[in-house]
Amino acid sequence: MAFVQIDNLQKTYAGGFAALKGVSLEIGEGEILALLGPNGAGKTTLISVLCGLVSPSGGQARIGGHDIVEAYRAARRLVGLVPQEIALEPFTKVIDAVRFSRGLFGLSRDEAKIENILKRLSLWDKRHARITQLSGGMKRRVLIAKALAHEPRVLFLDEPTAGVDVELRRDMWQIVAELKADGVTIILTTHYIEEAEAIADRIGVINKGALLLVEDKAALMARMGRKELYISLRKPVATVPQALAGYGLELADDGATLVYSYDTSGEATGITALLADLAGAGLKLADLKTRQSSLEDIFVGLTRETSAEDAA
Amino acid sequence: MNWSAIWTIYTAEMTRFFRTFVQSFISPVISTSLYFVVFGTAIGSRIQQVEGVSYAAFIVPGLIMLSVMTQSISNASFGIYFPKFTGTIFELLSAPVNFFEIVLGYVGAAATKALFIGLVILATASVFIELQIAHPLAMMAFLVLTCLSFALFGFIIGIWAGNFEQLQLIPLLVLTPLIFLGGAFYSISMLPAVWQTVSLFNPVVYLISGFRWAFYGAADVPIGLSLLAIAGFTGACLLTIGWIFKSGYRLKP
Ligand SMILES: Nc1ncnc2c1ncn2[C@@H]1O[C@H](COP(=O)(O)OP(=O)(O)OP(=O)(O)O)[C@@H](O)[C@H]1O
Numbered sequence: 191m192a193f194v195q196i197d198n199l200q201k202t203y204a205g206g207f208a209a210l211k212g213v214s215l216e217i218g219e220g221e222i223l224a225l226l227g228p229n230g231a232g233k234t235t236l237i238s239v240l241c242g243l244v245s246p247s248g249g250q251a252r253i254g255g256h257d258i259v260e261a262y263r264a265a266r267r268l269v270g271l272v273p274q275e276i277a278l279e280p281f282t283k284v285i286d287a288v289r290f291s292r293g294l295f296g297l298s299r300d301e302a303k304i305e306n307i308l309k310r311l312s313l314w315d316k317r318h319a320r321i322t323q324l325s326g327g328m329k330r331r332v333l334i335a336k337a338l339a340h341e342p343r344v345l346f347l348d349e350p351t352a353g354v355d356v357e358l359r360r361d362m363w364q365i366v367a368e369l370k371a372d373g374v375t376i377i378l379t380t381h382y383i384e385e386a387e388a389i390a391d392r393i394g395v396i397n398k399g400a401l402l403l404v405e406d407k408a409a410l411m412a413r414m415g416r417k418e419l420y421i422s423l424r425k426p427v428a429t430v431p432q433a434l435a436g437y438g439l440e441l442a443d444d445g446a447t448l449v450y451s452y453d454t455s456g457e458a459t460g461i462t463a464l465l466a467d468l469a470g471a472g473l474k475l476a477d478l479k480t481r482q483s484s485l486e487d488i489f490v491g492l493t494r495e496t497s498a499e500d501a502a
Numbered sequence: 503m504n505w506s507a508i509w510t511i512y513t514a515e516m517t518r519f520f521r522t523f524v525q526s527f528i529s530p531v532i533s534t535s536l537y538f539v540v541f542g543t544a545i546g547s548r549i550q551q552v553e554g555v556s557y558a559a560f561i562v563p564g565l566i567m568l569s570v571m572t573q574s575i576s577n578a579s580f581g582i583y584f585p586k587f588t589g590t591i592f593e594l595l596s597a598p599v600n601f602f603e604i605v606l607g608y609v610g611a612a613a614t615k616a617l618f619i620g621l622v623i624l625a626t627a628s629v630f631i632e633l634q635i636a637h638p639l640a641m642m643a644f645l646v647l648t649c650l651s652f653a654l655f656g657f658i659i660g661i662w663a664g665n666f667e668q669l670q671l672i673p674l675l676v677l678t679p680l681i682f683l684g685g686a687f688y689s690i691s692m693l694p695a696v697w698q699t700v701s702l703f704n705p706v707v708y709l710i711s712g713f714r715w716a717f718y719g720a721a722d723v724p725i726g727l728s729l730l731a732i733a734g735f736t737g738a739c740l741l742t743i744g745w746i747f748k749s750g751y752r753l754k755p
């Protein structure tokens with residue numbers, strides 16, 4: 191059964207703006223879902239509704255089987271949230287801020303647990319520093335520590351790596367992997383496609399308040415991923431030879447390279463035939479190279495499609 | 503009940519109070535002493551007894567009430583406004599707590615601070631004059647109830663306020679005049695008949711009168727009415743807060 195179950199969730203803000211237009215989604219226990227989408231797509235709104243920061247205008251959602259409105263206590267006990275904006279009390283000490291989160295969720299004091307979290311986030315040396323004395327990246331670590339302090343079963347990370355250095359991003363990915371190993375469900379939003387590619391099991395693309403697709407990362411890449419074969423020639427050609435017209439080749443590098451696009455999931459790629467025909471046409475190869483289109487290409491393609499539909 | 507959450511909020515709020523403990527302690531001592539120098543000694547020596555006690559003694563209950571009411575409001579309104587301002591309120595709203603627990607934590611802490619300051623003033627006053635307290639239990643009950651109800655009121659202001667100016671607005675525009683005209687420094691019976699009637703519409707009159715009764719056994723209005731007034735005020739504040747959390751007013755879009 192799905193651990194997080196979202197059913198036709200809608201949110202229309204007071205001004206009449208529809209930020210979520212009926213989102214349905216199921217996320218399994220221990221799964222990592224990455225939500226991709228441009229600015230204003232509704233990612234934060236979706237997370238905010240699920241965490242109780244924004245009241246839904248329609249639809250339902252359950253976390254661990256508990257309705258987020260009717261059984262908010264049971265639902266929220268399972269949830270940790272790392273918000274997009276850094277929000278911390280400026281004059282508290284790091285360790286007190288983390289203890290506060292634990293107490294607020296009704297858990298007993300556990301100094302060993304808190305020490306472990308602070309050490310994992312490289313905050314242990316700073317535990318007695320006040321929030322105002324921390325750098326931006328450290329503040330983000332404190333936010334993560336606070337969310338982990340109450341041992342969530344579902345963790346929402348709203349752009350956790352925006353504005354953090356490479357090291358923290360690596361740490362983050364490491365922590366996400368460890369949490370996943372503990373069976374924690376993770377939903378993260380990001381603008382970094384390589385991040386989604388690196389850590390997610392499934393990927394959702396959201397734009398203008400609607401979920402465009404949710405798919406297994408590997409399946410998505412395979413289904414939509416196209417590969418390109420770059421063929422470098424010993425001698426440039428002015429036009430694609432007539433004998434090769436059927437392959438839809440494109441010229442690049444002033445005729446020094448031929449580009450062949452093919453579908454990796456197709457029955458046959460057509461490469462063998464192409465290479466034979468190249469030789470037949472008298473062309474000599476200097477080098478071969480392939481490139482797989484990334485999630486980024488898929489993502490840009492999808493969101494552009496919806497924008498184009500809107501315009502039409 | 504999530505007792506752990508209530509205690510967590512309460513102690514976090516109290517920690518902030520203790521960070522500025524010296525100021526919190528010194529400023530009421532100084533201001534009370536000033537009141538005694540000015541009203542008790544300089545002016546009070548020219549005023550005859552009021553309701554059977556010296557003027558300096560007469561103003562003590564009013565003085566305590568004045569501080570306790572303004573302190574309760576400013577502590578509680580700031581206490582809940584600050585997380586709204588810094589954005590840390592997200593954590594409260596996403597935690598497994600209900601409104602009653604949040605209110606208990608914030609209002610409890612604000613009332614505790616105000617109570618502490620009220621007692622400091624009482625102690626300072628006893629240095630200047632010989633205090634008599636006719637009904638000590640009733641005095642404490644009135645003090646605690648006033649701290650709680652005005653902290654509830656302050657909590658509402660803190661939620662309503664959209665900026666720091668609004669946070670100051672109600673205490674400044676509404677409360678200060680109500681307290682000064684509420685008989686803190688005089689007996690209502692000293693006023694002309696018309697103003698006595700007008701005063702009866704000022705809720706603060708009932709609180710100060712009741713509190714003074716606990717000290718000296720004399721009151722401007724019947725003590726039962728005073729109790730009713732404070733109970734009614736507390737009830738109204740609780741209802742408003744209940745509605746705020748149910749509707750998400752100024753808390754949830
Ligand atoms: N409180 C609010 N009142 C009215 N409109 C809002 C409110 N919060 C968000 N919106 C609108 O809802 C839309 C979705 O916002 P949201 O913050 O969910 O986007 P997002 O996908 O998180 O974007 P980003 O990548 O920039 O963080 C935006 O158009 C935004 O202007």
Ligand SMILES: [Mg+2]
Pocket residue numbers: 233234235274348
């Ligand atoms: Mg966002």
